[in-house]
Amino acid sequence: MDDIRKKAKELLESHAVDVVIGYGEGTAGKVRAIFPRKAEDAEKLIFDGRCEQNLAVYLLKHEIKHMGKKAIVATTPVMRSILQVASEYQLTQDEVLVLGVSPEGKYVEIADFAAMEAYLKTQDFGIPAKDKAILDKLEGMTLEGRWDFWLEQLSPCFKCYACRASCPMCYCTRCFVEVNAPQWIPIAANELGNVEWHLLRAMHLAGRCINCGECGRACPLEIPTHLLTFKGVEDVKEDFNVVAGTSASMDSLLSSYKADDKETFIR
Amino acid sequence: METEKRSLSKASLATLIEQLNGNGAVVIGPQKKDNLVVFEPLHTLAEMTDEYIATTQSPKDVAFPKIERLFNYHVTQFFVDQEAPVKNYPEVVLIGARPCDAAGFDSLTAIFTWDTKDTLYMERLALTTLIGMSCSSHDANCFCTSVNGHPGSTHGSDILLTRMGKGDFIAEIVTEKGKALYDKYAGLFGPDSGEDKTKYLTEVPVKFDVAETVKKATGMFEHPIWLEQSLRCIGCGACAYVCPTCACFDIQDESAGSNGHRVRCWDSCGFGLFTLHTSGHNPREVQSQRWRQRVLHKFSYMPDRLSLVGCVGCGRCSRACPVDMNLSEHMVSIAEA
Numbered sequence: 001m002d003d004i005r006k007k008a009k010e011l012l013e014s015h016a017v018d019v020v021i022g023y024g025e026g027t028a029g030k031v032r033a034i035f036p037r038k039a040e041d042a043e044k045l046i047f048d049g050r051c052e053q054n055l056a057v058y059l060l061k062h063e064i065k066h067m068g069k070k071a072i073v074a075t076t077p078v079m080r081s082i083l084q085v086a087s088e089y090q091l092t093q094d095e096v097l098v099l100g101v102s103p104e105g106k107y108v109e110i111a112d113f114a115a116m117e118a119y120l121k122t123q124d125f126g127i128p129a130k131d132k133a134i135l136d137k138l139e140g141m142t143l144e145g146r147w148d149f150w151l152e153q154l155s156p157c158f159k160c161y162a163c164r165a166s167c168p169m170c171y172c173t174r175c176f177v178e179v180n181a182p183q184w185i186p187i188a189a190n191e192l193g194n195v196e197w198h199l200l201r202a203m204h205l206a207g208r209c210i211n212c213g214e215c216g217r218a219c220p221l222e223i224p225t226h227l228l229t230f231k232g233v234e235d236v237k238e239d240f241n242v243v244a245g246t247s248a249s250m251d252s253l254l255s256s257y258k259a260d261d262k263e264t265f266i267r
Numbered sequence: 268m269e270t271e272k273r274s275l276s277k278a279s280l281a282t283l284i285e286q287l288n289g290n291g292a293v294v295i296g297p298q299k300k301d302n303l304v305v306f307e308p309l310h311t312l313a314e315m316t317d318e319y320i321a322t323t324q325s326p327k328d329v330a331f332p333k334i335e336r337l338f339n340y341h342v343t344q345f346f347v348d349q350e351a352p353v354k355n356y357p358e359v360v361l362i363g364a365r366p367c368d369a370a371g372f373d374s375l376t377a378i379f380t381w382d383t384k385d386t387l388y389m390e391r392l393a394l395t396t397l398i399g400m401s402c403s404s405h406d407a408n409c410f411c412t413s414v415n416g417h418p419g420s421t422h423g424s425d426i427l428l429t430r431m432g433k434g435d436f437i438a439e440i441v442t443e444k445g446k447a448l449y450d451k452y453a454g455l456f457g458p459d460s461g462e463d464k465t466k467y468l469t470e471v472p473v474k475f476d477v478a479e480t481v482k483k484a485t486g487m488f489e490h491p492i493w494l495e496q497s498l499r500c501i502g503c504g505a506c507a508y509v510c511p512t513c514a515c516f517d518i519q520d521e522s523a524g525s526n527g528h529r530v531r532c533w534d535s536c537g538f539g540l541f542t543l544h545t546s547g548h549n550p551r552e553v554q555s556q557r558w559r560q561r562v563l564h565k566f567s568y569m570p571d572r573l574s575l576v577g578c579v580g581c582g583r584c585s586r587a588c589p590v591d592m593n594l595s596e597h598m599v600s601i602a603e604a
Contacts (some may be wrong), residue, residue: 005293026591027591027596028408028583031591032591035499051509053589053590058499061501061554062497062553062554063494063553063555070270158324158333159504160504160535161503162501162503162504162589165501166501166503166589174540186521187517187519187532188334188532189333189532189533190334217589218501218503219405220509220588222301
């Protein structure tokens with residue numbers, strides 16, 4: 001951690017970056033994102049097991065995007081998010097400097113996107129065992145059983161959109177749920193509106209979700225919405241051998257055609 | 268009316284819940300659901316939990332549901348026929364709302380009646396009897412005492428129960444509505460035990476002086492503090508939707524062919540779309556402006572226009588926030604700015 005603080009301080013002192021996006025102490029034992037812009041504030045940066053929030057979401061937030069050059073404390077999910085949004089032309093290598101953190105909490109020097117791609121090749125992208133167990137259980141259920149499971153899980157949703165707001169890949173300034181000419185899905189948080197919102201969001205993240213699980217963590221009602229996008233992660237790997245967030249120059253899965261794509265869904 | 272003190276045993280509360288249900292009331296109370304505590308229909312005392320600081324969501328939906336159907340419509344060649352939906356609102360008895368929750372209805376009522384009376388809200392509220400429950404514990408997010416509240420405040424409750432440790436309850440009958448319920452079930456209540464509720468209440472520290480902070484915040488519209496505080500805000504609506512006083516709503520039409528209905532559903536000033544004009548102009552273009560609106564609406568505009576602070580210090584917004592936006596901390600920093 002001292003290495004990250006030292007590096008952040010140097011970067012701010014030398015004006016190599018204008019802001020560092022990292023973690024600091026929050027209230028009641030929680031951690032929160034902090035944004036040191038002065039060298040002395042780099043002292044407030046921390047890193048420990050509580051630091052789970054996917055900070056990449058801030059890279060595209062208007063007020064921070066326009067602060068100038070950014071450094072970001074980046075765990076594996078943060079790095080994958082950066083590569084994913086870069087592949088979608090939302091971010092360039094010049095805008096962000098990565099202060100890598102290994103799963104053990106050690107500072108990893110990452111020079112550029114190519115180095116990040118190389119580093120990520122050595123990392124495990126597995127879905128957490130707890131989530132994998134639920135996914136496997138769902139897989140074993142009947143279609144009706146799965147439908148009932150999701151109707152029950154999604155029924156308390158009040159559409160605060162914390163899932164969307166917390167997701168680095170949900171950066172659209174106008175989300176499909178807000179398009180009203182025509183109205184694609186009900187705005188109201190009723191049964192149909194909730195199911196359509198979460199299923200369509202999962203579809204929009206197919207081939208883009210990097211399984212950080214932030215949407216599920218962000219939900220104030222603890223709806224496991226991340227399981228829907230995690231399922232997409234498994235499916236695109238199996239069907240197209242695509243793993244999101246591994247390259248800054250990959251094609252968008254759902255909007256690119258390949259002659260050797262499987263077509264087993266056509267019956 | 269003058270508050271009347273009685274006692275209520277745990278067994279009698281159980282009977283009360285069953286009799287209320289038997290007499291056709293919808294009884295709503297706090298229940299455990301996985302890691303959350305939520306207000307759900309209550310049929311027996313056994314379903315109710317007393318292990319909660321505040322429920323995850325406020326009980327505001329008894330009078331202001333997340334979706335309310337306003338009317339049905341049918342489109343013909345030249346006309347749109349409207350038909351009001353049948354209002355079969357139930358009689359509700361809300362048990363276990365905290366004093367902060369009870370106070371929250373003051374803000375909602377002030378907003379929903381400040382010019383045109385919102386009949387949907389008023390009719391639902393009129394049918395609701397609120398049996399509040401004093402607080403014997405609090406957490407770091409609680410700050411009712413900083414916004415004119417108190418863990419044992421009777422304000423807003425029709426009847427307030429204070430549990431004597433793990434035993435029976437002190438019952439304070441506060442309003443005519445509470446008296447009406449008491450009169451109907453008087454046999455279940457015992458005489459005043461003479462116990463003072465104070466020793467069963469938690470002590471919530473005062474974090475800021477509300478009058479001073481309101482005055483201060485009112486003059487801070489152009490202050491850089493809004494940007495600084497809201498840098499980590501991701502602009503979701505979690506705070507607004509768990510809030511007992513947030514009253515904003517959106518109007519939507521839901522149609523299938525030529526039939527449909529118009530609904531109102533919760534909305535939040537934290538959303539970018541909230542103030543987006545058809546022209547494309549947005550007077551609150553960035554999150555810092557939306558955060559300022561959220562704070563000033565409760566701590567400046569409502570005190571100014573409606574003569575009450577639009578926050579009851581329940582701390583739900585801070586507990587629900589995925590990025591640790593902490594309202595009392597922010598109010599303290601405004602007070603100290």
